[in-house]
Amino acid sequence: xxxxxxxxxxxxxxxxxxxxxxxxxxxxxxxxxxxxxxxxxxxxxxxxxxxxxxxxxxxxxxxxxxxxxxxxxxxxxxxxxxxxxxxxxxxxxxxxxxxxxxxxxxxxxxxxxxxxxxxxxxxxxxxxxxxxxxxxxxxxxxxxxxxxxxxxxxxxxxxxxxxxxxxxxxxxxxxxxxxxxxxxxxxxxxxxxxxxxxxxxxxxxxxxxxxxxxxxxxxxxxxxxxxxxxxxxxxxxxxxxxxxxxxxxxxxxxxxxxxxx
Amino acid sequence: xxxxxxxxxxxxxxxxxxxxxxxxxxxxxxxxxxxxxxxxxxxxxxxxxxxxxxxxxxxxxxxxxxxxxxxxxxxxxxxxxxxxxxxxxxxxxxxxxxxxxxxxxxxxxxxxxxxxxxxxxxxxxxxxxxxxxxxxxxxxxxxxxxxxxxxxxxxxxxxxxxxxxxxxxxxxxxxxxxxxxxxxxxxxxxxxxxxxxxxxxxxxxxxxxxxxxxxxxxxxxxxxxxxxxxxxxxxxxxxxxxxxxxxxxxxxxxxxxxxxxxxxxxxxxxxxxxxxxxxxxxxxxxxxxxxxxxxxxxxxxxxxx
Numbered sequence: 001x002x003x004x005x006x007x008x009x010x011x012x013x014x015x016x017x018x019x020x021x022x023x024x025x026x027x028x029x030x031x032x033x034x035x036x037x038x039x040x041x042x043x044x045x046x047x048x049x050x051x052x053x054x055x056x057x058x059x060x061x062x063x064x065x066x067x068x069x070x071x072x073x074x075x076x077x078x079x080x081x082x083x084x085x086x087x088x089x090x091x092x093x094x095x096x097x098x099x100x101x102x103x104x105x106x107x108x109x110x111x112x113x114x115x116x117x118x119x120x121x122x123x124x125x126x127x128x129x130x131x132x133x134x135x136x137x138x139x140x141x142x143x144x145x146x147x148x149x150x151x152x153x154x155x156x157x158x159x160x161x162x163x164x165x166x167x168x169x170x171x172x173x174x175x176x177x178x179x180x181x182x183x184x185x186x187x188x189x190x191x192x193x194x195x196x197x198x199x200x201x202x203x204x205x206x207x208x209x210x211x212x213x214x215x216x217x218x219x220x221x222x223x224x225x226x227x228x229x230x231x232x233x234x235x236x237x238x239x240x241x242x243x244x245x246x247x248x249x250x251x252x253x254x255x256x257x258x259x260x261x
Numbered sequence: 262x263x264x265x266x267x268x269x270x271x272x273x274x275x276x277x278x279x280x281x282x283x284x285x286x287x288x289x290x291x292x293x294x295x296x297x298x299x300x301x302x303x304x305x306x307x308x309x310x311x312x313x314x315x316x317x318x319x320x321x322x323x324x325x326x327x328x329x330x331x332x333x334x335x336x337x338x339x340x341x342x343x344x345x346x347x348x349x350x351x352x353x354x355x356x357x358x359x360x361x362x363x364x365x366x367x368x369x370x371x372x373x374x375x376x377x378x379x380x381x382x383x384x385x386x387x388x389x390x391x392x393x394x395x396x397x398x399x400x401x402x403x404x405x406x407x408x409x410x411x412x413x414x415x416x417x418x419x420x421x422x423x424x425x426x427x428x429x430x431x432x433x434x435x436x437x438x439x440x441x442x443x444x445x446x447x448x449x450x451x452x453x454x455x456x457x458x459x460x461x462x463x464x465x466x467x468x469x470x471x472x473x474x475x476x477x478x479x480x481x482x483x484x485x486x487x488x489x490x491x492x493x494x495x496x497x498x499x500x501x502x503x504x505x506x507x508x509x510x511x512x513x514x515x516x517x518x519x520x521x522x523x524x525x526x527x528x529x530x531x532x533x534x535x536x537x538x539x540x541x542x543x544x545x546x547x548x549x550x551x552x553x554x555x556x557x558x559x560x561x562x563x564x565x566x
Binding site (some may be wrong): 090103170192 | 440441443
């Protein structure tokens, strides 16, 4: 982790994701109001917040799955809100999204789940190349043995890993993780955290990690941002964020059990 | 006397030695809690269903219509622009067409037998049982086969599409497709609507032939008519317009079932409840539209006779 932090310090800061004054509401419920956040190249930014604080909404806007009411989101220099469907789809090839529910396609085997984005985005690839790419990413997430299984036969942790593998197959520059350790046992959580760090190093990705798990935040985040009342109330290193007298942030910290990485 | 509301938490301190008093209070709280929770549930349902002003309901109806219009327009745009998902279309044709054969065979065959059996006494009164083949074929080809096939398809195929897309929607699988650079509309909606539009006429023709076979068995049982004579008599009164109109009707029904199922599934919300609603709405709306379309197409075709 220190190596990556040093690299980031030595390079000129280049924001791959730049969120400015972002607001979003659902009917009368104002979820985000004036969020500002930059993600630099090669950096893992953890967004912490309570359930319902709008963390998932934030990354869905970044991926273009939801439209913001106000503000701008620049991803790899493009304003996501103003893109037409075709350009947005092109941009999405550079973004990997790991869903909270894994969102594996029920009717397909693990192999078919992984082949699906690859075949549709790189139509010129030969069958052999597709098979090699699938085996490669499955190897990277340590689940090559599940290649012919159906999603229903996998455990929660395995589904999360396959979900991550499916996004990695397109070699994205940006990874968006929505609750990567949600609903997973503590040991598998730590394994997933190591996997997120491995992905950052091996695939040179910049990531936003949405979580309320402080162990995950401490293990994976180069920077932590605390989302309170629809705004980023505090950001910095893990220790900087929680070294505060702010009652809601202290409360969040005190109610979490932290594993030492 | 205490009044409790739904989800209220109340601490009651009772003297530990007074057991009778304890039991009495406990019983009273239990009864009141049950009553409150039931009242609250009914209140919520009534609020949701009846408290919405008429203007909002009308606005919601027209917004829904506009949304369906947009969905249909998008289908036509996406259907004629590359890339085309040929493999998926063929897979869906297999699912929709081949996998419906068993139920279509059964219903078509039984319809043929029963319709012949029920028509026989009326024709026998006039000594006109020789008209049975042409009567049955006109009824089957002009009306029964397209309608029965469409109603069965609305139940089997429509609900399947609605539930499948609905569950994909609520489990974020459609979002996952979208963020992986794939156009889910093209892959999920266009393929299914095209497959159901293409397969319904095929199933209709199959149902009509199976119905005629059932009818022949009944006729043969009573009159020893040969199969060649039966088929000849059946098609004497059938015109190209009849066949064209039935194929056209089935194509329209297929499109209706496909687009309704996909729309309902694509719009599904509220988790598993939404999936059930999507499947149910698909069947109800499809059947309703099929009868309306039947009425309109029959009027148009009859003006050409």
